[in-house]
Each structure stands twice: as structure tokens, then as C-alpha cells.
Amino acid sequence: MALGQYLINGLLQGGLYACLAVGFALVWGVLNVVNMLHGAMVVLGAYFTLYGAQKLGLPLYVVMPAVCAVIFLVGYGIQRGLINRVIGQPILITLTLTFGLELIVNNLILHFFTATPQSLIVSLGAIEFAGIRIPIVRIGGMVTAGMLTLLLYWLLYHSRLGRAIIAVRMDRHASALMGIRIPQIYALTFGIGAFMAAAAGCAIALIYPVTPMMSGLFLGKAFVICVLGGLGSVPGAIVGGIVLGLVEGVGTLALGPQWATSMGFLLMMAVIILFPSGLAGKKGYE
């Protein structure tokens, strides 16, 4: 039954990964920026949740939306004030800029929340089913993350804002001619990316202990998922997240947990080399 357990774990993890990566994929696809800040946003979301729930004693259903909203504003502001100025420049510029911002945010997190691992591990019991144990919190985390991802999908395909974002992704110049305000759309897209990162951070705070050092880990996962799923595609991020969750689950069973991260990266490199535009990706974003 061990395999079943690992598969279920992988599937649950995959839902979380999808939420983690979808914002990153959106920003990459629409802005053509590899957002090195994404991992820091996840960690920031997790720490804000911890702060709200532990220090302020607020209930989780108040804390989580508030945290996501705050981080949406942070992301919007960063894009509006800083990244919009260098958009369209060579990759090295945007990449190093977001990396520099990541160092600053990470240093601030380290200063205000210290490096000690903190946790808000909530236990609501577990379901036992045919020898497989499923903690309810993880189901909750996955369902929330999955719902948000689907909501984003709906937003992109059925709202005015979403259509504008997709239009900008397809052709920036043409959409500017259609009267779409590009800097505004960029800032909103970056804000949505930060929002999804914060949501993933909230869910992670419920399941794992958090440290400031985890931002690189989350960023790496987002890279892998995004490459597996293709750029800027929400369904791609869901598929990529679940694939990565399953691969890590089964890989942990086969080779031991210490190889889990490498396996994700090796899978990504294989995909990059064999399918240079992602498994589900379209040509043109290389």
C-alpha cells in the first residue's frame, strides 16, 4: 500500500505546487520576466499568516484573504514602481533586478521574523481509507489552492481584465493599439502572481514549518513546474504541478527523499532540452 500512499501524497502536494507555480507562469508568460521574487512572496505570505494567526489571534478565514490582499498590493506596487521601468530589456536585466529585490525582501523577512523555523501546524485529524492516511488539513490546503487556481482560470477567460491580460500576452503592441493600458495590465498581472504566491504561502504555513531560507526552494519548484507546463498557461501549471508532485512522491519511494529536488530539476532539464517550449507550451516565448 506504500505506493498508493506516496501517490496520494504526491497528488496532494501537486495541488499545492500548481497554486505555487501558476502566478510565476502567468508573470513569465505575460511580462516575459522570470520573477525571482516569487519564492520570497510565498515565504512572505506564510509569515504574514503566522503573524496574523499567532500574534494577533485572528481566525484563519480572516487572516488568509487579508494576507493575500496585502501581498497583491505589494506586488502591484513593485511592478508599477520598479519593474515596469526595465520591462522589455534583455533578460539579464530583469532577472538580476528581481534577484536584487529578492535579496532585499529576504533580508527584511530575516530581520523581522528571524531565521528560527516557525510553524502553525494545524491538525484536524486524518481520514483512513484502505490503509492510506490522508490528513484533512492537507486536503483543505489542496482544495483551497485548487479552487484559487480554477478561479484564476475563470478570471483569465471570462472577465474583461482576463481578456486584456491574454491580449497583452499575445501581442503587446496590437493590444496597446486596442486601447489597453499596458503598464496597468503588467502591474495587475504581477499583483495577481503575488496573490497566488501568497495563497500558496498561506496553505504551506498550515502544513510545514516555515523558514526564510525556503524561498529558493519554492522558486526552484516554480521553475520546474513552469517549464513542464509551458509558459503562462494555467492548465499547464496545474498539469505540471501534479506531475512534479507525483514524480517527487514516487521518486522519494524509489531513491530516498534526498534526491527529490534533483529529480525535479533533472526532469526539467530533460524537458527543456527535448521540448524547448515546454510540454504544453506554444512556440514564440523562448
Next chain:
Amino acid sequence: MNIDRHTLSQLLLGLLLFAGAAISSVYLDNYKLQVFTSLAMVCVLCWGWNIVGGYMGYPSLATIAFFGVGAYVDGIAQAHGLPVGAAWLCAAIAGAVVAVLMGFALLRLRGHYFAIGTIATVEVCREVSSNWTELTGGAIGLNLPIQAGSPDFIGRFFFLAMLILALIAFLVTVVVHCSRFGFGLRCIRQNEQAAAMVGINVFRYKVIAFMLSGILASSAGGIYASMVAFIEPKDAFNLIMTIEVPVMVMLGGMGSIFGPLIGGVFYVILREFVWAYFINWHSGILGIIIVSVIYFLPKGALGVKWKSIFPYAKASSGAACGKGVIS
């Protein structure tokens, strides 16, 4: 290969600087020697990256992968009883092999995918080095034999070794700068399809450039590992370093002979200062430096039009401007 007068004067200036540094090693104390050694190492990495990132315009983030491979190969070779010199040679050869293999896989990619592919190699190398315990000592690290001799002698020995490597890196850059090969790399930076069309063997040029960069970085890693006599995965494959190197070159000026040197010197001085006075905030301050370089010096110190900033200097003496604009 055609050296014009301008490049020749740069070459002579560089050689003079190196001679000065070599002579100064007699007078420096141990702390300064160490700072100068790390400076020389940083310059090697910057010159190595500049070939790929500056001349060829590929945003490579694999420098530290080569560096770490060099460090580990040096450590493992010395653990098997090879003398220091032979171990360094092994490190350089390993760097070349790894760079060619990686180049074949990754140089087909462009833009973001290339950048991410190269970051991923750093991560994979680190994971492999921390999990392959029998060979690399795993996460505990690997102890290297400490060289015989007094601390003063060892400090000078490693400084001179690193300086010679920096001299090699400098000469390689000068050769790339003036040769047909470098011209081809610049064509690739501007338009790869057009470069292929005028008869440049694009893929071979790219792999050779990547290999040169890999050899320089892995040799630096080898000397570094022998110097500190202890390596661990986090130290050898440091993700921050892999982004610091491009930032340094950007600070100085990409695709130029002296850009990497100026950026490296400036950055190392700044880093020493920040480490000394703001230890708790050092990564935040590095972040601020990176962000301000991008906003205020996007073309590096060499790309600034000093004449437009100091219009009066132009009239009085050309020499004052000449100092700023070396390239």
C-alpha cells in the same frame, strides 16, 4: 588577429597592473593578501563570464557550477594523492569537459530557458555533491591537505597562483577581443541567424566560448579549494555568487576588456566594507547595489558618457576624461 593601437595600450596597461600587483605581494600583510587573492579570483570569474555573457550575449548563470566542479575535482584529486599542480590541471580539464557537455545540451536554448537551464545545473551539481557521500564527503564537506610552509609563504603562493590565472584570463579576453573568433561572438550577440548566414559556425563558436569560460571558472575553483583547504556543497555551488558575477561585469561594462576588472574591484571593495560594518544587512545591501546598478549604470562604468556629466573637463584636458573611458 588585428591589434589596433587602442587595444595595444589597454594590453600594456593591463600588463603593468599585473606586474604592479605581483611586486606588491612582497609588501602586503596577510589580510590584504587574502582580499587581493579573492579579488583576483573574482576577476577570473568575471573575465570568464564576460566571454559568454558579454561578448556572446548569452545570460549564463553556470559560472558557479564550473567553479564548484573545479573545486571538487581539485579536492578529490588531492585526496587521491596528486600534487597541487596536477590537481589544478585536472580541475581545468574537468571544467572543459563539463562545459562542452553542458554546452551541447544547453546552448540550443535561448533567453530565459538558457538562463534557467544554467541555474538548474548549479542546483543539480549541488545536490549531487551533497548526496554522493563516498566521493565528495556529502554535506559534511571535504577536507584537503594543507600546503607545507609558513602562513606568509602560503598566502603569497596562492596569491601569485591566482594572479597568474587572472593574467591568463586577461590575455584570453584580449585575444577574444581582437580575433576573428571574438568578432563572430559579437555577431552572434547581435543576430544569431544573420551570423549563421554569413558563414559563422554558430554552434561551434558558442561551445568554444562556453568551454573557455568553463576552464577559467573551474581553474579558479581548483585554486580556491586548495587555498581554503575545505569545501562543502553550499560553499562551492553558491547561488548568490552565480548572480553576483554578471552583476559585477554589468557594473564595469559588458563585452569590454577592462569592464570585468573595474566591476570586480569595485564590488569586492564594497562587499568588504558591507561585511565589515553591516553584517546583518549584507544581503539586503547587496540587493540595493544590484538594483541601483540596473537603474543608474545599466551599461556599466565604462558605458557612462563622462563627457556629458562633466562638460567642463573636456575643454581643459582630455586626460581627465581618458581615465574614465578606458575602453
